[in-house]
Amino acid sequence: MxxxxxxxxxxxxxxxxxxxxxxxxxxxxxxxxxxxxxxxxxxxxxxxxxxxxxxxxxxxxxxxxxxxxxxxxxxxxxxxxxxxxxxxxxxxxxxxxxxxxxxxxxxxxxxxxxxxxxxxxxxxxxxDEVQQDLNPLMGLYVSRETNTRKVIRTINSCEGLHNFDLPWVFKALAQANATGHLNIACTNGDIAGVGFKDGHIVQVNIKNEASLLGILLVESGYLDRADLNKVLDESNNNKMIGQMLVDDNYVSPHAINIVLKDQLLWRLKRLIADSHMELNFVKSDDVTEIATISWEDFHSFLMEIIDTTIRQDWLKTHYLPLNQNLLISTEGMEKEFSKIKAYPFISRIFPAIESPLKRGSTLEEIVSSHPEHEGVILKVVHYLNIMGLIQFKDVQKSINLSHQTRRLQKLEAELESKNFFERLGVSRTAKETDIKKAYFDLAKVLHPDKLGHGTTAELRELAEKVFEKIQVAYDTLKKQDRKEHYLKELEVGQAEKLLQADQMLDTGRTLLLKGQYSAAKEHLDKAKDLNPDSPEIRMLCVWMEIKRKKQPTESFFKEMERQLNQIPPESRDSATYYHTRGLYCKMTGDIERAKKYFKTALNLDQTFIHSRRELSQIEGAREKTNILQADLKDVVGMLFRKK
The missing domain is CATH 3.40.50.2300 (Response regulator)
Known part of the structure; x- marks a missing residue:
């Protein structure tokens, strides 16, 4: 009790x-x-x-x-x-x-x-509400059920799910070869639907969806911005943009199919938001196939979402109930090793946790051995778990009091610095039932009564301090009036942060445009810390890093590409974005594509002199190369050519 x-x-x-x-x-x-x-x-x-x-x-x-x-x-x-x-x-x-x-x-x-x-x-x-069952999805972590009927029944019976649970839901439906529609109602007001055909995602519909097809075609190099503008100006509202571009011979049907898949992936990414949701899967053969997201596509999507979107505090809360369960790798991990270690956030820690996973360990033991890498370990474990490369067994190892003490000490310090929503691992739009469920799920793991016999007085006191912080958060958020008052307090603090971020951004941008890159870095980094979701700040940070780097390495190229790929498509249609893309291509040696991006930036904003300068530098370098490589007669002709 x-x-x-x-x-x-x-x-x-x-x-x-x-x-x-x-x-x-x-x-x-x-x-x-x-x-x-x-x-x-x-x-x-x-x-x-x-x-x-x-x-x-x-x-x-x-x-x-x-x-x-x-x-x-x-x-x-x-x-x-x-x-x-x-x-x-x-x-x-x-x-x-x-x-x-x-x-x-x-x-x-x-x-x-x-x-x-x-x-x-x-x-x-x-x-005794604490005795209610855990999230049914947790049962799938252990059972690895693939029967279509049982998987659908489990998904439809889940309550209080977070949108961060969606990747696991997608994978479960894929493994069950499901065909039908997954309907998603989010507490933030969004309504969405994902269509499956034989386990593959073939359709994604979201609220207020805007076609990103034109922007993605321009960025992929299939279409010039000027041509897109022309088609949009002549557009017929009764005709899809893709069909118009094909009919007018601006792009091929093949290019449309490639970019349609990219659009589906971006819509999926938008669904992985900080919100709670209700799910309902309806079996149906009437699913329109817009494009097909392959296993390779899903793999890349999953990597990126876990690395950049799913919060560490949510992962920590999510896996608390399985902290003591035996965790072991499956045969598939050996086969997927090269693919696994290729991604930066996995390669950093995978060698250290590979052996414990092969012999069988607990998540608590692994984290206790590498406490400084807890966030990365949780990301890797979540990825491996969703991909079926590890499995939580229905067996709990005996508790190591030393590990448990260190974990609770760290947890107490972390909870102190978190707001009440983060303490419970819920979104700010969470309903009363979601908040209540999150609290009771935590109570099953963290309540002092769960320590059992043989617990030291120090450990019990520590557990009481930890749970008190959980209790204070729950007592505040479970009543709507208290929750609203607390949200107002948070919003005031957030408004002050955003104001500071804008000030840092203005100064950083000015320094960047003056070529003072080190000084710009100080201000832009602070702006990013204060407002990490701002696309403009992220673009300018990439621009600044590229300009600062004298001898870029392969890992630097990958990191810059990763940062650019995180910019939402709806925020990419700007001169700043295309200019930054051009800088990236120029740095990697793809000069022709760099020129296209700089020209696109100028097409959007003819006063954007930074792209004009880059184009002039490219042409200047080309003329210099031509002079050095030409015959003497041609060189003389170039030097004395009439202006």
Whole structure:
């Protein structure tokens, strides 16, 4: 029973006895608060959730029965009430008091406080919500079920899922060779649908979807920006942009098919948002195939999403219930090794965790061996888990107290610096039911009652401190009025951050355009820390890094490409983006493509002199090369050519 989730208000003007009751309740696992007069009790009940009342009948200025009546006006539900008195011992009074207050018990002082504790435990015995099942998707982590009917039933029965769960859902439906429509209703208001055909994603529909086809065709080099502008100016609203481009011979059907797949992938990425959702999969053969996302495409999508979008605090909360389960690699990991280690965030840590995974270990043991790499380890484990390259066994290893102590110490420090939504691992748009479920899932793992026998006093005290931070977050977010007030506080802080980011951005941009790259870096890096989601800041950071780098390495090329690929397509139609893409291509030696990007930037903004300068430098370098490689007669002709 998770007694820590119940807060007991004790009201007794006998300070010594009231304190002894509080201590007994606390030792039993409850939270308890003692006051010595009715006024303090009423004030406390207005500010805090109270789940049970222990009230003395003889109080100053207001008797206990009147106080119960007043408290019920501000308390939600029907909390269990225990009355007590050392003065009123008459049987008729006790009977009347129980009837008027609907109390569960009346104790006459002195009495054994253990009986009071047991009475309250009985009162909460039927409402032990902590015993509810974990997220059914967790069961799939262990069972690896692939039966189509069972997988669909599991997905449709899930409640309180986060959008970060979607990659696992996609993979489960793919392995089950499902055909039909996955309907997604997000708490942030978005509605989406993903179509599957024999396990492959072939259709993605999102709310307020805009076609990115033209932008993606320009970026991929299949279409000039000037031609796109011309087609858009002459567009017929009854005709799709792709069909118009093919009919007018601007692009081939093959190019359209390639870019349509890219558009599907971008829509999938938009679904992996910080929101909760309800899912419903409907089997159907009537699924229109827009494009097909292959296994290779899904693999790359998964890598990028885990590396750049799914938050570390969510991963940590997500895997807490499986911390002690035996974790072991599958045969597939050996076959996929070369592909696995190719991605930067995996290659950094994979050699260190490969052996523990092969012999069988727990997530807690692996993290405890490399605490400085916890975030990367969680990302790698999540990737390997979704791809079926590791499996959590339905066996828990014995707890290592040393590992557990270090984990709780680290967790306490981390929780202190997180906001209440991050503590529970929920989005700011989470519904009351999502918040409640997240809290109880955490309670099953982190509550001090879960420590078991043989636990040290130090570890128990540490667990109580950790869970108190979880409890404070839950108490604030579970009531809508408190949640809204807290959100306003966060928004004020966020507004100040964004204002600072804008100031840093303005200064950084000015320094960048002046060629003062080191000074620009200081301001742009700060702007990115304050507002990491700003596409403009990210573009300028890539521009700045390319200009600063004198001798770029292969890993630098990959990192710059990764940063550019994270810019949402809807934010790419700008001179800054195409100029930065041009700088990247120029750095990698792809001069012809660089020229195309610089020209596209100028097509969007004819005053964008930075791209004009780059084009002039390219032409200047080409003329210089031509002079050095030409015959003497041609060189003389070039030098004395009429201007």
């Amino acid at each position: 998770n007694l820590q989730s119940y807060n007991i208000l004790v009201v007794d003007d006998d300070k010594s006895f009231g304190e002894s009751v509080k201590q007994a309740l606390t030792r039993a696992g409850f939270r308890a608060y003692v006051v010595n007069n009715p006024a303090d009790a009423l004030s406390y009940a207005k500010l805090q959730d109270v789940h049970a009342l222990v009230i003395d009948c003889m109080l100053p200025k207001m008797n206990g029965l009147e106080l119960v009546k007043k408290l019920k006006e501000s308390l939600s539900g029907e909390p269990p009430i225990v009355l007590m008195s050392g003065i009123f011992k008459d049987k008729q009074f006790i009977k009347t008091a129980l009837t008027k207050t609907n109390a569960v018990e009346f104790f006459t002082k002195p009495f054994d406080v253990a009986k009071l504790v047991n009475k309250l435990k009985e009162g909460f015995g039927d409402s």
